Amino acid sequence: MKEYELFIGPQHPGITGNMMYHLWVDGDTVTKAECNVGYLHRGFEKLMESRLWMQNIPLVCRICVPEPDVNEAAYSMAVEQLMDWEIPDRAKYIRTIVLELARIAAYLMAIGSYAGSIGIYTLPQWSMGDRDYILDIFEQLTGARVYHIYIWPGGVRWDMPADLPRLIEKTLNYIEERLKLYDDVLFENRVFFDRAIGVGKIPCNKAIEWGVTGPNLRACGYGYDVRKLEPYAAYDEIDFDIVSYPDLGKFDAHEAGDVYTRMIIRRLEIEQSIAIIRQALKKMPESEHILKHPNWLRWKVPEGYAFARVESSKGEFGYFVVSDGGLKPVRVHVRGPSYTHGINVAEKLLQGANIADVSQILFSLDICPPDIER
Amino acid sequence: MKSIELLGKGEEMHGRAYIKLSADEIEESIKKLKENGFNHFVMLSCVDWLDKGKFELVYHMWNYEEKEHAMLSVDIDRNNDVMKSMSHLFPQIETYEREIHEMYGIKFEGNNRLTPFLLENWPHDPPMRKDFDSKKFVKQMYESIPFIEGDENEGI
Amino acid sequence: MGLHNGDKMMRYEEWSKLARKASKRSLWMVHFCTGCGAIEMPPVMTSRYDMERFGIAPMATPRQADVLLITGYLTVKTLRRVIQVYEQMQSPKYVIAFGSCTINGGMYWDSYNTIKHLEKYIPVDLYIAGCMPRPEGIINAFLELMKLIDEGKARGWERYQKYYDKYKENQRRVFNFEVKEEEKEEKEQKREKNEEH
Numbered sequence: 001m002k003e004y005e006l007f008i009g010p011q012h013p014g015i016t017g018n019m020m021y022h023l024w025v026d027g028d029t030v031t032k033a034e035c036n037v038g039y040l041h042r043g044f045e046k047l048m049e050s051r052l053w054m055q056n057i058p059l060v061c062r063i064c065v066p067e068p069d070v071n072e073a074a075y076s077m078a079v080e081q082l083m084d085w086e087i088p089d090r091a092k093y094i095r096t097i098v099l100e101l102a103r104i105a106a107y108l109m110a111i112g113s114y115a116g117s118i119g120i121y122t123l124p125q126w127s128m129g130d131r132d133y134i135l136d137i138f139e140q141l142t143g144a145r146v147y148h149i150y151i152w153p154g155g156v157r158w159d160m161p162a163d164l165p166r167l168i169e170k171t172l173n174y175i176e177e178r179l180k181l182y183d184d185v186l187f188e189n190r191v192f193f194d195r196a197i198g199v200g201k202i203p204c205n206k207a208i209e210w211g212v213t214g215p216n217l218r219a220c221g222y223g224y225d226v227r228k229l230e231p232y233a234a235y236d237e238i239d240f241d242i243v244s245y246p247d248l249g250k251f252d253a254h255e256a257g258d259v260y261t262r263m264i265i266r267r268l269e270i271e272q273s274i275a276i277i278r279q280a281l282k283k284m285p286e287s288e289h290i291l292k293h294p295n296w297l298r299w300k301v302p303e304g305y306a307f308a309r310v311e312s313s314k315g316e317f318g319y320f321v322v323s324d325g326g327l328k329p330v331r332v333h334v335r336g337p338s339y340t341h342g343i344n345v346a347e348k349l350l351q352g353a354n355i356a357d358v359s360q361i362l363f364s365l366d367i368c369p370p371d372i373e374r
Numbered sequence: 375m376k377s378i379e380l381l382g383k384g385e386e387m388h389g390r391a392y393i394k395l396s397a398d399e400i401e402e403s404i405k406k407l408k409e410n411g412f413n414h415f416v417m418l419s420c421v422d423w424l425d426k427g428k429f430e431l432v433y434h435m436w437n438y439e440e441k442e443h444a445m446l447s448v449d450i451d452r453n454n455d456v457m458k459s460m461s462h463l464f465p466q467i468e469t470y471e472r473e474i475h476e477m478y479g480i481k482f483e484g485n486n487r488l489t490p491f492l493l494e495n496w497p498h499d500p501p502m503r504k505d506f507d508s509k510k511f512v513k514q515m516y517e518s519i520p521f522i523e524g525d526e527n528e529g530i
Numbered sequence: 531m532g533l534h535n536g537d538k539m540m541r542y543e544e545w546s547k548l549a550r551k552a553s554k555r556s557l558w559m560v561h562f563c564t565g566c567g568a569i570e571m572p573p574v575m576t577s578r579y580d581m582e583r584f585g586i587a588p589m590a591t592p593r594q595a596d597v598l599l600i601t602g603y604l605t606v607k608t609l610r611r612v613i614q615v616y617e618q619m620q621s622p623k624y625v626i627a628f629g630s631c632t633i634n635g636g637m638y639w640d641s642y643n644t645i646k647h648l649e650k651y652i653p654v655d656l657y658i659a660g661c662m663p664r665p666e667g668i669i670n671a672f673l674e675l676m677k678l679i680d681e682g683k684a685r686g687w688e689r690y691q692k693y694y695d696k697y698k699e700n701q702r703r704v705f706n707f708e709v710k711e712e713e714k715e716e717k718e719q720k721r722e723k724n725e726e727h
Contacts, residue, residue: 501643506642511642512646519700520700
């Protein structure tokens with residue numbers, strides 16, 4: 001048997017962004033995989049140490065490009081813990097709505113690029129177009145399409161405009177209609193079943209030990225979600241159920257932890273997010289949207305260690321913030337969900353996989369390289 | 375909190391357990407916590423305390439059942455920055471140790487994958503150390519390179 | 531004799547004009563997400579903004595592509611790959627750089643791992659300002675590039691050939707940068723002082 005080496009990325013359409021996998025291949029089977037990252041390393045953690053607490057907000061959102069709001073929320077929550085602040089009720093609800101909208105946008109992107117990786121090119125065309133309607137909402141709310149810099153320590157930057165809920169409702173109805181078409185094209189498609197069932201299985205008893213989080217963990221049958229475990233924003237006042245294997249609603253459950261289940265979980269969580277946003281819009285109280293804040297230039301944060309975690313569309317995002325009571329943080333360390341998914345888990349899942357499945361396994365793990373390297 | 379009870383020391387900090395340990399105790403403590411439900415290893419951070427002359431390694435662990443977060447903190451000397459590797463306890467610690475080795479220069483004994491991770495051909499000091507002056511470095515490295523002069527109508 | 535030569539030159543000019551007219555209508559871009567600006571490429575490629583109506587399409591291989599997009603900041607590690615990709619592309623080839631970080635470093639002005647001025651390492655035909663550029667901005671940049679190609683002004687690749695040595699020298703300097711000897715001595719002295727304390 002002869003073995004050959006294969007390099008996928010960084011300039012390759014079948015890779016999730018700017019990263020690289022080094023594969024050793026025997027025939028059609030991958031025998032060993034090694035991840036090579038660092039193409040996007042900007043040294044954010046070093047930059048944050050030399051900037052004021054408030055100057056870091058525009059930096060943190062650039063850590064996860066497809067879903068930047070979770071970073072702002074996690075960083076703000078860590079700073080609020082250190083300051084011992086309780087944010088106003090209205091800000092909590094606005095945060096919930098923003099985070100859920102961002103989640104839908106990220107899922108649409110993930111589903112689209114996954115469909116592209118198994119050769120269904122209709123779905124990326126649709127889902128990217130539909131994602132843009134959510135970006136339109138963000139544009140009205142925050143003034144920017146991708147990086148919003150909207151969630152601040154102490155609340156949110158601006159109040160929600162009075163006519164925005166109507167636009168959100170309209171967009172949600174539209175996306176709900178479109179999901180039926182997505183089902184026809186991808187989720188009830190024979191091609192998807194044949195390609196995805198039983199492929200790229202995460203061993204369920206190892207999932208937690210390997211550090212799998214988010215939808216990938218829920219696909220393994222563990223109903224763990226940071227929104228329930230450690231409720232932040234207004235999630236403790238909202239009624240929702242965690243979607244996890246084997247309870248997949250109208251879809252059939254097959255094997256736990258494979259590509260099929262991971263994608264179905266994402267599909268179901270879009271519906272769940274829509275329901276959460278509707279509830280939050282209904283319950284949103286009238287109050288201030290941000291606390292009265294100190295002068296940002298002379299703002300000192302009390303000494304201590306804080307950790308805030310947020311559920312993103314990719315998994316658990318965590319911010320570890322250390323302050324020595326000064327104008328600038330001593331250390332901000334980011335735990336990106338792709339750190340484990342992209343390196344350890346992917347290297348193990350690719351071992352023994354067929355070479356044609358490499359791309360779909362990576363896209364179904366929803367790896368986002370900027371949060372590995374920061 | 376359960377982790378404080380298990381290890382017999384520590385304090386609560388913003389709803390999370392912060393436990394100060396010595397370098398010899400850390401392996402036993404992680405094992406003990408792992409057996410008692412702290413089965414999710416969140417991350418391994420490193421803080422550089424330049425004025426105190428030490429690095430602080432923080433092992434974050436999470437218990438899904440008790441919904442409890444434990445931060446195990448170890449100090450190591452800045453001049454003698456050697457630590458025992460914990461990568462046999464959780465597989466992802468290997469990657470965190472690789473990153474910390476590259477960014478702070480801490481050597482982890484027992485981890486045989488301390489290869490370059492994020493940086494490529496990096497002959498300088500580890501960049502995340504507090505005494506690495508990135509502004510000066512940028513000035514020397516990037517700003518010293520000249521623009522390419524040429525006629526106006528060639529390209530831009 | 532001279533007349534004959536001039537005639538030949540004339541014909542070359544006319545032909546290249548025609549070639550430019552044709553090639554500007556089918557710009558293929560390399561599929562390489564070098565930075566965060568790449569997040570705005572899927573909307574531009576797909577149904578809502580649909581750049582294929584201008585004849586622009588993504589291409590997986592550099593040898594078949596005309597345009598290289600540098601979508602945002604470049605780390606030194608990526609710059610090495612970008613230069614490889616750029617040198618594989620066949621002339622005429624064009625470079626569009628996205629966002630403030632390719633112009634002067636932008637918000638990464640003090641980052642140790644990103645290059646600050648892209649045009650020191652490869653020639654840039656067009657910059658798009660902003661962080662990050664909107665899809666409309668990207669499409670506008672492509673239209674602007676078509677105009678430049680038509681007028682014969684997008685000639686970065688000729689520049690790269692003419693000043694090849696200078697570009698190579700700059701690239702070599704950024705890849706093999708070493709702290710100067712004096713600096714090292716200074717550092718050692720500092721260390722010794724610390725130990726004395």
